[in-house]
C-alpha cells in the first residue's frame with residue numbers, strides 16, 4: 242500500500258497565527274500575574290485544546306467564567322456583544338481572529354452601510370458566522386440554497402451581496418449566487434472563502450480521485466474538516482473522517498487491501514496527530530509515504546470529460562479600464578468584470594488598447610467566478626461566438642455590413658475579427674497597402690462575400706462595401722443633376738475628345754471638346770487643366786447609361802457671327818491659318834478670329850485626294866471668301882480662287898507694266914525718228 246499525504250494537511254496560517262498569539266498572551270499574562278483563557282475553543286480540535294489547557298490556556302464558554310483572566314478571541318472571532326461585555330468588565334482582550342474572518346466581516350458591514358442586504362452562505366450556529374452576524378442589522382444566513390432563495394423572495398427589490406463562510410466550498414456559494422441571479426434578484430457576489438481552505442479543498446478533490454480510499458483527520462466541530470470529508474466522499478471512495486488515530490479503523494483499512502491511501506487533515510489538526518496516522522499506516526506495511534507531487538507525476542490527471550455545456554449569460558456594459566493584459570467593464574454586476582486579453586479576441590498580436598477605450602460599449606459572456614481571486618471573469622470571444630455566426634449568416638444573406646477589427650496580417654490578406662475569424666484578401670481591402678501589418682488593430686466595415694459553413698469562417702470585403710456605398714452615393718448625387726442646371730465642377734481628366742468634370746462625389750460629366758468654347762478648340766488642354774474649377778451647364782442626361790453631357794460654351798455669350806464676319810467681303814482675299822484638317826476640307830482661322838471652311842474641292846485646281854496632301858496645320862494661306870452665312874456663321878473659303886485671283890492680279894500687273902514699257906519704247910522710237918529726220 243502506498244500512502245499519499247496531502248501537502249496542505251494540517252494547520253492553516255490563521256490557526257497557526259491564533260496559536261502563536263494565544264501562547265504569547267499566556268506568557269504575558271503570567272508574567273503580569275494574571276491568567277489567560279480562550280472564549281470558546283481556540284481552534285476546533287479537542288487534542289489541541291487539551292494541549293493548550295496543559296500550557297495554561299483553558300477554554301471558557303462565558304465571560305463570567307474568566308475570573309479576571311485575559312481573554313483570547315479565537316481564530317473564528319466573536320460577537321460584538323461579547324467584546325462590549327468584556328470591555329465593561331474591564332477584561333483585557335487579545336484578538337486572534339483570523340484576518341480572513343475580519344475581511345468577511347468588513348465586506349458585510351460595508352455593504353449594509355451602503356443600504357444593501359447581506360446574504361451569508363454558511364452555518365449560522367458557527368461562531369465565525371454568529372460573530373459576523375452580530376455586526377449586521379438584518380442579514381440572510383443559511384447554508385441551504387432553498388432557504389436563502391425563500392428569504393430573498395420575501396425581500397425582492399433589495400440589493401443583495403452574497404458572501405461565504407470562510408470555510409465554505411466556493412462552487413456551492415457561487416451556485417447560490419447564480420440561483421439568486423436566475424431568480425431575477427439584483428445580486429453580486431464577493432469571494433470570502435479563505436485561500437487556505439480553497440487550496441485544501443482542491444487538493445483533497447484531486448487526491449481522492451487518484452487513491453482507493455481517503456482518511457480525513459480533524460475534529461467533528463471543525464467546519465473545514467467536514468467540508469473535506471464531503472469533498473472526499475463525493476469522489477465515491479471510502480472516506481474515514483477521524484479526530485485522531487484512536488478513531489481510525491486500522492484493521493478495516495488493512496483488510497480492505499487498498500493499493501493507494503490518501504490522507505488529508507483540517508486546518509486545526511496539529512501535525513503530531515497527522516504523523517501518528519501516517520505512522521500507523523506505515524506499520525501496516527505501507528511501502529512508501531508519497532507526496533502529492535510524486536503522486537501526480539506517477540498518475541497524471543486524466544483529461545476530464547468535456548463538462549456539460551452551461552448556458553452562458555451574455556451581458557452588455559461599458560469599458561471602465563484598459564490595460565495591456567485585460568479590459569475591465571461595468572456590466573451591472575456590482576464589481577467590474579475582468580476580460581483577459583486572450584478573451585477579447587482570438588488574435589495574440591492585438592493589445593486591448595487597440596480594441597477598446599474606456600467608455601466603449603462591450604458585450605461579454607459571464608464566466609466562472611474565481612473565488613480565490615475574488616474576480617468575476619468574462620469573455621468577449623465567447624459572447625461573440627454565441628452571436629457572431631448567426632450575425633454573419635444574416636449579414637451574408639441580407640448583404641448588410643458588419644464591423645470588425647483587423648487582428649492579423651497573413652499571406653495575401655488580413656484576418657478580421659467578426660466574433661468569428663474572417664479572411665479579407667489584400668485585393669478586397671479597398672486601398673493599396675504596402676505593409677499589411679500596419680493596419681492591424683484597425684476597425685473596418687466589411688461585407689461578407691463567402692461563408693465557410695464547416696469551418697465557421699467567412700471571406701469578407703471592405704472594397705465591395707466601398708464600391709456599393711460609392712454607387713449608392715453616386716445614384717443619390719446623380720439625381721441632383723438636372724438638365725439646364727449650372728454647376729461648379731472640377732476638371733478630373735482631360736482626353737483628346739473632351740474633359741471629364743467631377744460634379745459631385747462619384748458623379749462625372751463629359752465636357753466635349755466642341756462644347757468648351759464657341760471658338761474652335763483643337764485639344765481641351767489648350768484651355769483646361771486637370772484640377773481646374775469650372776462652371777458648366779448640364780445639357781443632357783442619359784439616365785439609362787448614367788451619362789451626363791456638359792457645356793461651358795453655352796454659359797458664354799454666343800458670338801454673333803455677323804460681328805465676326807461683318808468685315809469680310811464676299812470675294813475678298815484674306816490671310817489665314819490652317820487650324821484643322823478634315824477629310825472634306827480645311828478649317829482656316831482668319832484674322833479677327835472668324836473661321837471658315839475651305840472645301841477640298843476649293844484647295845487647288847488640281848485634284849486633291851486629301852487636304853493633308855497639300856496643307857498642314859499652322860500653315861499660312863491666302864483665301865478668298867466665297868460666301869458668309871450670317872445666320873449660322875459659316876464662311877466658305879477658297880484657296881484656289883484666291884490663288885487664281887493672285888495670279889490674275891500678277892498677270893494684270895505684269896501686262897500693265899509691259900504695256901507701259903512697250904508704249905515708252907515706241908514713243909521713244911518715234912521721238913528718236915522725228916529727231917533724226919530734222920537732222
Ligand code: SF4
Pocket residue numbers: 253254255256316317339340341342407408435436437438465508
Ligand atoms: S481556515 Fe482560513 S479562515 Fe479559518 S483560520 Fe484558517 S486561514 Fe483563517
